[in-house]
Each structure stands twice: as structure tokens, then as C-alpha cells.
Amino acid sequence: QVQLVQSGAEVKKPGASVKVSCKASGYTFTSYDINWVRQATGQGLEWMGWMNPNSGNTGYAQKFQGRVTMTRNTSISTAYMELSSLRSEDTAVYYCATSHDYNALDYWGQGTLVTVSS
Amino acid sequence: SYVLTQPPSVSVAPGQTARITCGGNNIGSKSVHWYQQKPGQAPVLVVYDDSDRPSGIPERFSGSNSGNTATLTISRVEAGDEADYYCQVWDSSSDSYVFGTGTKVTVL
Numbered sequence: 001q002v003q004l005v006q007s008g009a010e011v012k013k014p015g016a017s018v019k020v021s022c023k024a025s026g027y028t029f030t031s032y033d034i035n036w037v038r039q040a041t042g043q044g045l046e047w048m049g050w051m052n053p054n055s056g057n058t059g060y061a062q063k064f065q066g067r068v069t070m071t072r073n074t075s076i077s078t079a080y081m082e083l084s085s086l087r088s089e090d091t092a093v094y095y096c097a098t099s100h101d102y103n104a105l106d107y108w109g110q111g112t113l114v115t116v117s118s
Numbered sequence: 119s120y121v122l123t124q125p126p127s128v129s130v131a132p133g134q135t136a137r138i139t140c141g142g143n144n145i146g147s148k149s150v151h152w153y154q155q156k157p158g159q160a161p162v163l164v165v166y167d168d169s170d171r172p173s174g175i176p177e178r179f180s181g182s183n184s185g186n187t188a189t190l191t192i193s194r195v196e197a198g199d200e201a202d203y204y205c206q207v208w209d210s211s212s213d214s215y216v217f218g219t220g221t222k223v224t225v226l
Contacts, residue, residue: 035215037161045153045161045204047215061214062119095160101173104151104166104206111160 002026002100004109011115017084020112022096029077030054032098035105036070036081040092051079086116120209122218129224136192138221140205143186148207150188152181156201165190192223200225
């Protein structure tokens with residue numbers, strides 16, 4: 001069965017970077033885009049960008065351009081999202097998700113809480 | 119950028135019908151997806167491509183899309199339907215996904 005398992009919670013200081021991983025299993029990793037979505041506490045969902053694990057091509061939301069980098073390691077079926085120059089407003093749960101069966105985000109990781117605090 | 123507007127909250131009695139709207143400029147020309155999110159959990163896809171249901175989603179969940187409004191309808195509402203619901207589209211002008219503002223459904 002399709003599964004996306006994310007890395008554990010992180011605590012970072014303002015100005016630092018964080019790298020969240022998303023390990024895929026149960027399907028061919030390189031066949032489906034990985035998207036990243038975040039959610040601040042009590043707030044809505046915010047799309048950050050996508051990555052094609054086969055080509056490495058990416059597309060980022062304008063808000064995050066210059067600060068986010070999405071990469072992958074196909075040998076271990078893992079996608080990564082790195083966010084730099086962290087500020088308190090980046091405190092949120094970060095999700096990876098993919099469109100496997102349908103033309104929408106039908107499989108999601110469990111989420112990774114990133115806390116930015118001095 | 120493309121904006122999707124949802125009502126902040128919808129309240130409905132058990133057994134009744136809940137309708138959640140998602141407003142956007144000419145949204146009828148786009149494919150709309152809907153997600154259900156319960157506290158502390160990842161979102162779950164409940165409707166995709168305006169009106170299709172993923173496997174395992176009850177028939178009580180249905181969707182429509184026309185003009186400037188898409189609608190998620192939950193028939194015969196149950197206590198377990200209490201959650202936040204988000205609409206989503208792909209905005210080709212910015213090559214990005216856009217989520218709606220979210221609607222909290224409360225079952226009275």
C-alpha cells in the first residue's frame with residue numbers, strides 16, 4: 001500500500017534552515033510528483049511546491065521562491081524539502097503528499113512539526 | 119494570484135444536509151478537489167475533479183462546480199463528518215495549487 005513517512009519534529013532558531021524528509025513506499029517513487037503543503041497552528045492549508053522525482057524538476061509557490069528547495073534521493077525513495085532563513089511565522093506542520101490514484105493529493109504523509117523559536 | 123473563498127463555518131443537525139461553497143473567479147472552468155481534515159490528522163481527499171469520489175468515500179459526499187462557485191454537499195450528516203473542509207484548484211496562470219480558506223463543519 002502507498003505510504004509516505006516523514007521525519008520527526010524539529011526545533012530551529014530564527015535564521016536557520018530545516019530539511020524535512022518524506023520516504024515513499026508501496027509504489028514506484030519516480031512515477032508520481034511529490035507536493036509539499038504546510039499548516040500553521042489553527043490556520044489553513046498552504047501549498048509550497050512540487051517536485052518530479054524522476055527528473056528532479058520543481059515548481060515553487062511564489063511566496064517561497066528563493067527560500068525553499070525540493071530534492072530527492074531515488075535510491076532510497078525519499079523526497080526532501082529544505083526551507084531556509086526561518087522565522088517564527090514558519091512554525092507549522094509540513095506535509096508531503098502525492099497524486100497516485102487520482103488527479104488530486106490522495107496520499108499524505110503524517111506531517112512534521114517545525115517550530116521556529118529563539 | 120487566484121483566491122478561493124469559503125465560509126468559515128457551517129452548522130448542521132445530524133441527518134440533514136451540509137453544503138460548503140468555494141468561490142473563485144470562473145472556478146467552473148477549473149477542476150476542484152475537496153479535502154476533509156480532522157484535528158491532528160492529515161487531510162483526506164473526499165472529492166476530486168469537481169464531483170468524483172475516491173474509493174472508500176461514502177456516497178453521501180458529492181460535489182458540483184459551475185460559474186463562480188463550487189459546492190461540496192454532505193448528505194445525511196453524521197457526527198463523524200465534523201471536520202475542516204478545504205477546496206483546491208490548480209491555477210494555471212501561476213502554475214500553482216491554491217487552497218480555499220477552509221470551512222469548519224459542526225454537527226449540532
